[in-house]
Amino acid sequence: MGRTNLLDAVAGKPGIATRGSLRLRLAAHDVAPGTPLIVSIRPQEIALVVPERGAPAGANILAGTVQRTSYLGDAVDYQVRIDGSDVVLRVTLPPPARFGAGDAVTLAVAPEACVPLTGFDDGGAAAVTR
Secondary structure, three states, rough: OOOOOOEEEEEEEOOOEEEEOEEEEEOOOOOOEEEEEEEEHHHHEEEEEOOOOOOOOOOOEEEEEEEEEOOOOOEEEEEEEOOOOOOOEEEEEEOOOOOOOOOOOEEEEEEEOEEEEEOOOOOOOOEEEE
């Protein structure tokens, strides 16, 4: 499967997943409201929005704070806590590192990158990266 962010959530209106106050538009619209699910988001599918470019149209926009930055040679790995939630997302971008711990950032995630996974009986994933 590779590295991915996994978030426990509940299906809301068609095409929407909720986790507390966090709302994400999803790739699929066929999950019944109230269904527990896990939303998978690959770190490389998350963009850090910079003012000069803005966010892509239709993207999920999430404000957060960088908790950690790691240089991996061919990539920079950011761990970003989403404001108002317990969710920490890993974001992988090409170097150079543009943000450090404590920096406020805005993330953009296309609905197509938010893949709902259903049918789990083990209590889910909480909010982890695997």
